[in-house]
Amino acid sequence: MTRMDPVELELPPAPEPARLPVGRGGTWGLTWHGVRTVAVLDLRQRVRSTRWIVALVVWFVVVGGITLLTTGALEAFSAQDRPNTGPILFSAVTALVLGLGLLVTPTLSSTAVNGDRNAGTLATLQVTLLSPAEIATGKLLAAWSAACAFLVTSLPFLVLALALGGTPGWAIVRVVLLVALLLLAVCGIGLGFSALVARTAGSTVLAFITVAAITVFTPILFGLTFTTTTSQEQVTVWGMQDGWADGDDPGPCEVFTAERSVSHTERTWWLLGINPFVVVADGAGTGPLSVHGDGSPLSAMRDGVRMLRAGPPPALDECWTGTAAPAELQDDLRQDLSTAPVWPWGLGANLLLGAAGFVVAVRRLRIPQRTLARGTRVA
Amino acid sequence: MTSTVDDDGPAAGPPGAAPAPSTPTSPTPPPGIVVRGLRRSFGSVRALDGVDLQARAGAVTALVGPNGSGKTTLLLVLAGLLVPDSGDVRIGGFDPVTDGRAARARTGWMPDTFGTWDSLTSREVLLTFAAAYRIPPAQARTRVDELLATVHLTEFADRPASVLSRGQKQRLGLARALVHSPDVLLLDEPASGLDPRSRVDLRVLLRRLADEGRTVLVSSHVLSELEEMADDAVFLSRGRTVSSSVESDGPAPRTWHLRALALDAATAWLTSVGVTWRPDDDGDLLAPPAATPGGVLFELADDATAARLLRDAVTAGVPVLSFAPATGLLEQAYLALDEERT
Numbered sequence: 148m149t150r151m152d153p154v155e156l157e158l159p160p161a162p163e164p165a166r167l168p169v170g171r172g173g174t175w176g177l178t179w180h181g182v183r184t185v186a187v188l189d190l191r192q193r194v195r196s197t198r199w200i201v202a203l204v205v206w207f208v209v210v211g212g213i214t215l216l217t218t219g220a221l222e223a224f225s226a227q228d229r230p231n232t233g234p235i236l237f238s239a240v241t242a243l244v245l246g247l248g249l250l251v252t253p254t255l256s257s258t259a260v261n262g263d264r265n266a267g268t269l270a271t272l273q274v275t276l277l278s279p280a281e282i283a284t285g286k287l288l289a290a291w292s293a294a295c296a297f298l299v300t301s302l303p304f305l306v307l308a309l310a311l312g313g314t315p316g317w318a319i320v321r322v323v324l325l326v327a328l329l330l331l332a333v334c335g336i337g338l339g340f341s342a343l344v345a346r347t348a349g350s351t352v353l354a355f356i357t358v359a360a361i362t363v364f365t366p367i368l369f370g371l372t373f374t375t376t377t378s379q380e381q382v383t384v385w386g387m388q389d390g391w392a393d394g395d396d397p398g399p400c401e402v403f404t405a406e407r408s409v410s411h412t413e414r415t416w417w418l419l420g421i422n423p424f425v426v427v428a429d430g431a432g433t434g435p436l437s438v439h440g441d442g443s444p445l446s447a448m449r450d451g452v453r454m455l456r457a458g459p460p461p462a463l464d465e466c467w468t469g470t471a472a473p474a475e476l477q478d479d480l481r482q483d484l485s486t487a488p489v490w491p492w493g494l495g496a497n498l499l500l501g502a503a504g505f506v507v508a509v510r511r512l513r514i515p516q517r518t519l520a521r522g523t524r525v526a
Numbered sequence: 527m528t529s530t531v532d533d534d535g536p537a538a539g540p541p542g543a544a545p546a547p548s549t550p551t552s553p554t555p556p557p558g559i560v561v562r563g564l565r566r567s568f569g570s571v572r573a574l575d576g577v578d579l580q581a582r583a584g585a586v587t588a589l590v591g592p593n594g595s596g597k598t599t600l601l602l603v604l605a606g607l608l609v610p611d612s613g614d615v616r617i618g619g620f621d622p623v624t625d626g627r628a629a630r631a632r633t634g635w636m637p638d639t640f641g642t643w644d645s646l647t648s649r650e651v652l653l654t655f656a657a658a659y660r661i662p663p664a665q666a667r668t669r670v671d672e673l674l675a676t677v678h679l680t681e682f683a684d685r686p687a688s689v690l691s692r693g694q695k696q697r698l699g700l701a702r703a704l705v706h707s708p709d710v711l712l713l714d715e716p717a718s719g720l721d722p723r724s725r726v727d728l729r730v731l732l733r734r735l736a737d738e739g740r741t742v743l744v745s746s747h748v749l750s751e752l753e754e755m756a757d758d759a760v761f762l763s764r765g766r767t768v769s770s771s772v773e774s775d776g777p778a779p780r781t782w783h784l785r786a787l788a789l790d791a792a793t794a795w796l797t798s799v800g801v802t803w804r805p806d807d808d809g810d811l812l813a814p815p816a817a818t819p820g821g822v823l824f825e826l827a828d829d830a831t832a833a834r835l836l837r838d839a840v841t842a843g844v845p846v847l848s849f850a851p852a853t854g855l856l857e858q859a860y861l862a863l864d865e866e867r868t
Binding site: 173180181184185187188191192195196266267268270271272273274275276277514515516517 | 603605606607608609622623626627630631633635637639640641642643644645646650654655657658659660686702
């Protein structure tokens, strides 16, 4: 015990200058040192629990199993005449990895703040010189690294799908980057809820509901709003004005104006645009834009959304006799695909939600606290 | 919201407040903790309702009060975790609200309940906190080794914190609060869960930290422990400071306990010198004292009276086995608070 005395006398002059760049910082002060301290702490906690290894192994087995089953099924169905096994498998593995990632990731961050608070470890960290932003960033980084570990575990299967051909090589880079960024957004959302809600179960449920809202509810909402975007309008039609006459002669196609039901999906396409699956499909770059598809489900999804974004063509082609439309009408009749990418918007919206969660977490980590959530203790 | 006077603001940078305790300019160390008119409510519950206290640097100050008297809330405000509704706090001259980082850099806080990261080893826990206080790694390693030795956890240094017993965790928590050599130590029930040996160590350690010029504020229910190590005491009752010193009212009457080989001889002598006695807890209230070993309790005005009485009793041939205060001063003051509670 007394052995420490001389050290006490020698050390203070040294630590003081080191620890007193104290005025710097504040709530948003950010240093790599501080972020790393928190991230390493969180990751050590995670990595050393055996559940973590089990989760990764289960993940590998599930993704691998489904990939192999899909491969087998595709081989059986497609025989020789369908060369698109590669793109289909690539799309399937991408969707699987993203889907499972969206399922697992909320749990990685949704207990980060309130879990520590309940365990009594948060306040001791808050009273140190770590800024709230450093604590939040460190926790976000730790959760994201864990999510990326799952992503990396599934890389072999993406590579396998790529090896079957039909998919451009850089698609795997774009898919992995997009999925990683989407998972970062989900981590941010979970972090926000963990700082907002006192109970870990509550924050986890809220994080799941939010992810479900982005993923599942957006297509449903798009479907429900479809009727409101649909209206009776006077449009230019290329077809038979009187319809099929009683006689055998179908009559000539002509240009006329008539009332038709038109869906203006260009007003609601963004509901699909913020869906993570659409974001990845749109940004994957699996093939050129085409109305007819190129055999890759990812491309098909992208083309569909681009079509909805472009909205209905100015004129309707109802001439089924095969008569060629007049040249000046050709352009108006063609179904357009929007060439503007959808994924930056969708990714941006997701990242904005994640950023909102992060900001909430930082604000909630500020001390000293003025208000306390009902039924919580500070420490 | 507390202090509009922000006179210490500019000093928030790297001030010349070099080594830990005494500023070179002032001959007497400034008070480590100054609290004036502190109030804090949680909804309709007034946790702190006018707390005034000063804890001297270089002294151990005991914070005493019944459950729910606001001790923990007070320590949370002092640690910089809670904003007070009103009142003024200075930790080593810094306001924890307006100058949080500067105040926290000087404060070591050990909460009454806290967790450890179960899969981290004791050494890693301390190294993490050293990093969180921006202590350079090389220096942190030596500091952590010292602290582990100080709290006798060296042999557990590389084992996960989950294998530590409650008392060992408590010691790790104490080491954690000390990792950045704070000038001001806030300890909430540090002795709970400690074995007797560790309690003695804690007492010696706190004494030494105070002698180094640090400010030590300890809350505890183990009053005999506190009495042995505390220089000052602050009493909290219903969120208010009731009294901030044991000796402030001069010598207080105290209850003494006397055990004798033959109780009847002792009581006969006590009666003859005019002392009103009563049987102690082991004695039978109804049976008259017998010629067997036993003890009695009585009130004496001050220590001098007690010394005189013992000398007289021994001279008079009373077979005295032991003679000591029945309760500590702190305990007596605490029990007085307890009566107020109802």
